Amino acid sequence: MNTPTLEHLSTRREQRPVPPALLAALRERFGERCSTATAVREQHGRDESTYPMTPPDAVVFCESTECVAAAVKLAAAHAVPVIAYGTGSSLEGHLLAVHGGLSIDVSRMAALVSVDADDLTVTVQAGVTREQLNREIKDSGLFFPIDPGANASLGGMAATRASGTNAVRYGTMRENVLALTVVTASGEVIRTGTRAKKSSAGYDLTRLFVGSEGTLGIITEVTLRLYPLPEAVSAAICHFPRIADAVDTTIQIIQMGVPIARCELLDAHAIRGVNRYAGLTLREQPMLLMEFHGSEAGVKEQAETVQALAREHGGADFEWARTPEERTRLWAARHKAYFASLQTRPGCRSLSTDTCVPISRLAESINESVAEAEAAGLPYWVVGHVGDGNFHLSYLLDPNSPTEVATAERLSQQMVRRAIRLQGTCTGEHGIGLHKIGYLVDEAGAGAVEMMKSIKRALDPLNIMNPGKVLAL
Amino acid sequence: MNTPTLEHLSTRREQRPVPPALLAALRERFGERCSTATAVREQHGRDESTYPMTPPDAVVFCESTECVAAAVKLAAAHAVPVIAYGTGSSLEGHLLAVHGGLSIDVSRMAALVSVDADDLTVTVQAGVTREQLNREIKDSGLFFPIDPGANASLGGMAATRASGTNAVRYGTMRENVLALTVVTASGEVIRTGTRAKKSSAGYDLTRLFVGSEGTLGIITEVTLRLYPLPEAVSAAICHFPRIADAVDTTIQIIQMGVPIARCELLDAHAIRGVNRYAGLTLREQPMLLMEFHGSEAGVKEQAETVQALAREHGGADFEWARTPEERTRLWAARHKAYFASLQTRPGCRSLSTDTCVPISRLAESINESVAEAEAAGLPYWVVGHVGDGNFHLSYLLDPNSPTEVATAERLSQQMVRRAIRLQGTCTGEHGIGLHKIGYLVDEAGAGAVEMMKSIKRALDPLNIMNPGKVLAL
Numbered sequence: 001m002n003t004p005t006l007e008h009l010s011t012r013r014e015q016r017p018v019p020p021a022l023l024a025a026l027r028e029r030f031g032e033r034c035s036t037a038t039a040v041r042e043q044h045g046r047d048e049s050t051y052p053m054t055p056p057d058a059v060v061f062c063e064s065t066e067c068v069a070a071a072v073k074l075a076a077a078h079a080v081p082v083i084a085y086g087t088g089s090s091l092e093g094h095l096l097a098v099h100g101g102l103s104i105d106v107s108r109m110a111a112l113v114s115v116d117a118d119d120l121t122v123t124v125q126a127g128v129t130r131e132q133l134n135r136e137i138k139d140s141g142l143f144f145p146i147d148p149g150a151n152a153s154l155g156g157m158a159a160t161r162a163s164g165t166n167a168v169r170y171g172t173m174r175e176n177v178l179a180l181t182v183v184t185a186s187g188e189v190i191r192t193g194t195r196a197k198k199s200s201a202g203y204d205l206t207r208l209f210v211g212s213e214g215t216l217g218i219i220t221e222v223t224l225r226l227y228p229l230p231e232a233v234s235a236a237i238c239h240f241p242r243i244a245d246a247v248d249t250t251i252q253i254i255q256m257g258v259p260i261a262r263c264e265l266l267d268a269h270a271i272r273g274v275n276r277y278a279g280l281t282l283r284e285q286p287m288l289l290m291e292f293h294g295s296e297a298g299v300k301e302q303a304e305t306v307q308a309l310a311r312e313h314g315g316a317d318f319e320w321a322r323t324p325e326e327r328t329r330l331w332a333a334r335h336k337a338y339f340a341s342l343q344t345r346p347g348c349r350s351l352s353t354d355t356c357v358p359i360s361r362l363a364e365s366i367n368e369s370v371a372e373a374e375a376a377g378l379p380y381w382v383v384g385h386v387g388d389g390n391f392h393l394s395y396l397l398d399p400n401s402p403t404e405v406a407t408a409e410r411l412s413q414q415m416v417r418r419a420i421r422l423q424g425t426c427t428g429e430h431g432i433g434l435h436k437i438g439y440l441v442d443e444a445g446a447g448a449v450e451m452m453k454s455i456k457r458a459l460d461p462l463n464i465m466n467p468g469k470v471l472a473l
Numbered sequence: 474m475n476t477p478t479l480e481h482l483s484t485r486r487e488q489r490p491v492p493p494a495l496l497a498a499l500r501e502r503f504g505e506r507c508s509t510a511t512a513v514r515e516q517h518g519r520d521e522s523t524y525p526m527t528p529p530d531a532v533v534f535c536e537s538t539e540c541v542a543a544a545v546k547l548a549a550a551h552a553v554p555v556i557a558y559g560t561g562s563s564l565e566g567h568l569l570a571v572h573g574g575l576s577i578d579v580s581r582m583a584a585l586v587s588v589d590a591d592d593l594t595v596t597v598q599a600g601v602t603r604e605q606l607n608r609e610i611k612d613s614g615l616f617f618p619i620d621p622g623a624n625a626s627l628g629g630m631a632a633t634r635a636s637g638t639n640a641v642r643y644g645t646m647r648e649n650v651l652a653l654t655v656v657t658a659s660g661e662v663i664r665t666g667t668r669a670k671k672s673s674a675g676y677d678l679t680r681l682f683v684g685s686e687g688t689l690g691i692i693t694e695v696t697l698r699l700y701p702l703p704e705a706v707s708a709a710i711c712h713f714p715r716i717a718d719a720v721d722t723t724i725q726i727i728q729m730g731v732p733i734a735r736c737e738l739l740d741a742h743a744i745r746g747v748n749r750y751a752g753l754t755l756r757e758q759p760m761l762l763m764e765f766h767g768s769e770a771g772v773k774e775q776a777e778t779v780q781a782l783a784r785e786h787g788g789a790d791f792e793w794a795r796t797p798e799e800r801t802r803l804w805a806a807r808h809k810a811y812f813a814s815l816q817t818r819p820g821c822r823s824l825s826t827d828t829c830v831p832i833s834r835l836a837e838s839i840n841e842s843v844a845e846a847e848a849a850g851l852p853y854w855v856v857g858h859v860g861d862g863n864f865h866l867s868y869l870l871d872p873n874s875p876t877e878v879a880t881a882e883r884l885s886q887q888m889v890r891r892a893i894r895l896q897g898t899c900t901g902e903h904g905i906g907l908h909k910i911g912y913l914v915d916e917a918g919a920g921a922v923e924m925m926k927s928i929k930r931a932l933d934p935l936n937i938m939n940p941g942k943v944l945a946l
Binding site: 160171172174194195196208210212216254423430440448 | 589591592593594633634635636640644645647648657661662663664665667668669670671672673674675676677678680681683684685689700701703724727728729730732767768770771774827829830831832833834861862863892893896897898899900901902903904905909912913916917918920921922924925927928929930931932943944
């Protein structure tokens with residue numbers, strides 16, 4: 001097994017810093033939009049992972065695809081690394097400048113390029129966040145469902161193949177990105193895909209870039225599928241005696257084909273954090289938080305089916321979020337579970353695991369991971385997009401304690417090994433980043449990883465696109 | 474525009490025939506399973522396109538992934554082309570041995586490797602056909618929805634990113650292939666993806682191979698998503714005064730988010746063919762053939778919504794296929810439309826177009842294409858997976874008449890140009906093959922096609938994997 005060791009957790013790599021000539025050229029081209037200020041560099045050298053800060057040498061704030069292309073062309077001329085930066089919410093060290101180089105901040109690329117409501121599509125610049133998108137299209141009667149915990153940028157979400165709570169019904173970024181504008185490693189601009197819902201035209205470059213974590217090119221625009229707001233929405237919570245009961249209920253919901261829109265597991269620890277953070281009074285006991293989308297009758301029917309299944313597994317009566325405001329409050333709390341948990345232990349960092357397994361193996365996968373966490377004595381909490389077989393155990397650790405870091409890493413390793421053994425994946429939605437390079441080899445095999453490396457070398461011969469991530473070249 | 478000319482329609486290319494030493498090695502390794510018989514070669518040198526027969530030099534009938542790997546290794550040692558062959562139902566010349574070489578017939582790889590009903594997944598060998606799969610899993614309560622017109626092999630369907638009538642609800646092969654076993658250009662065996670429903674682990678090799686048309690490797694096993702058989706299914710037909718009315722109804726169905734499972738357009742010509750072929754008595758007038766999946770109440774509700782929309786556009790009362798047998802007969806007739814139409818003009822071949830556009834442009838796209846076909850005077854018929862914005866005009870032509878071939882090609886060209894102008898694609902589900910290499914450049918742009926070529930060169934440096942297809946190297 002090619003698992004990360006504490007040695008791997010160091011971010012030190014061979015440095016390829018920005019030379020003075022490049023810096024001069026960047027300043028000439030971008031003026032104030034190129035910064036080497038320490039505070040700016042430091043902000044761009046960290047994410048939500050447990051890695052130490054690893055800042056880039058300079059940051060360019062881009063406002064257009066042409067700007068990104070110009071910056072990449074200059075960097076390529078000096079064989080200097082470029083790392084795209086959206087909101088900094090990565091969990092696997094994606095943004096860290098482990099070889100030095102240039103951070104390309106696309107957060108100012110925050111315009112909706114084209115809303116095509118009649119086609120249920122939208123094209124956005126890469127820096128638009130998921131919440132901004134839904135705010136801006138609210139009056140169209142449409143919405144975009146993909147919702148990772150953070151209010152991430154849509155460019156970053158595409159780059160990490162993100163998903164979230166709605167994926168069980170609406171799919172992930174893999175299914176919902178129709179087309180991309182990409183700046184290649186040589187600074188050319190290409191367009192992948194079209195606005196047609198399906199296509200058999202050539203290699204699927206769109207899905208090659210979705211999930212490539214900035215290592216093959218920089219995504220500057222994203223064309224997405226939208227969905228009509230459902231006629232009816234209802235959300236309910238259901239408490240269970242044990243996590244296993246909630247999981248078994250979920251497995252049956254999926255196997256029966258109930259078109260549930262959201263099916264989230266929270267354990268007692270996660271609920272405790274959420275209660276404190278959001279001032280809620282949820283019972284601190286394993287819970288499914290569910291949402292049903294459809295017609296009035298359809299939503300009622302789905303909920304009745306699920307309530308019946310839940311009862312068979314000791315589930316309590318559904319408690320309903322009856323108003324849109326109640327619903328929003330509940331989901332906002334769920335989305336804040338990560339930040340809520342951080343507050344339960346001042347100064348801590350969270351190591352968040354992210355396996356996904358075939359649905360029939362979900363109970364085994366969660367139960368054993370929880371037992372291991374209990375035995376290890378490190379504070380932890382569980383949330384899961386369990387309808388997809390995807391869940392997160394997060395360990396709260398003192399980043400200055402090598403013992404705690406090592407324990408969390410060992411627990412994570414055991415979980416990943418189990419997921420791979422159960423024919424699942426080492427990451428459902430967070431990506432490989434720095435942390436899971438070895439796990440990718442365990443999961444995909446040396447031959448498949450060699451093929452990924454061939455593609456990387458073909459598209460980025462200078463290895464300047466977010467080097468040191470996804471693959472060990 | 475890089476559109477095909479009659480010159481392009483010739484299949485003559487630089488030949489790289491199988492040398493005697495390779496033939497001897499193949500015979501030693503495969504015995505009777507390697508054939509150079511004229512009838513066998515000719516059978517493997519044609520498909521359902523209008524191209525002249527272009528046989529390979531030899532055919533190897535493989536029974537396992539290891540067999541395919543061994544054959545590719547031998548071919549690679551001699552830099553001889555290899556072309557995977559499933560059922561021969563391609564429409565764009567995918568199977569033609571334009572550079573000579575070896576046809577690798579996987580039709581004997583027809584076993585279900587693993588049915589994982591509890592996970593809603595199945596793994597099949599590449600030669601399993603879609604009808605065989607559904608027959609063999611019938612008792613599991615699950616089904617596989619993707620259904621191109623032909624009873625194609627699942628390996629071929631993955632390789633061409635096929636879809637069909639259910640794609641509007643269930644997606645295409647892009648969304649429904651979870652993992653693949655692939656023999657690479659050097660004869661290595663890799664596995665892409667896992668049985669987890671989603672993953673962010675590294676480059677999406679699965680979707681790179683889905684739609685790569687055998688040009689990057691040979692797919693030998695396919696892991697697919699399955700779906701629970703819906704509690705209720707109902708199918709209805711609805712006649713409309715004009716094609717435009719049926720199309721406008723469809724656009725509204727999609728924009729409203731009705732979860733219709735199938736929404737097929739047939740014009741009067743297509744119905745005439747189907748009536749004769751299948752002994753039906755459908756009114757020979759534009760028609761939508763629809764299917765609704767869900768709960769009893771849900772199906773009823775969907776149908777009522779759609780009937781109301783249809784009426785607004787002059788649609789007649791729904792006629793219901795009330796029994797499973799009636800339903801099967803109707804859909805079998807729809808699937809046979811292609812072969813039915815061929816029988817309406819003895820000795821003819823069909824040039825089948827395949828554009829897909831954003832749904833709001835569908836009416837413009839179909840109406841203008843039909844008007845052009847009418848003006849040209851060539852017999853034609855229209856069927857469409859219109860819920861996806863995808864439709865086919867098929868021109869029935871005398872393959873020995875250069876005028877008719879040229880007219881069909883011109884009509885097809887006008888249609889493709891229109892689709893690209895409307896932000897759609899030159900092929901929704903048939904693939905690029907030989908025929909649409911120029912159109913791919915028009916659609917994707919030179920930069921994106923150059924990137925595809927870089928990938929092709931990286932993964933197949935000898936250019937032996939189905940050379941001459943998808944890309945002009």
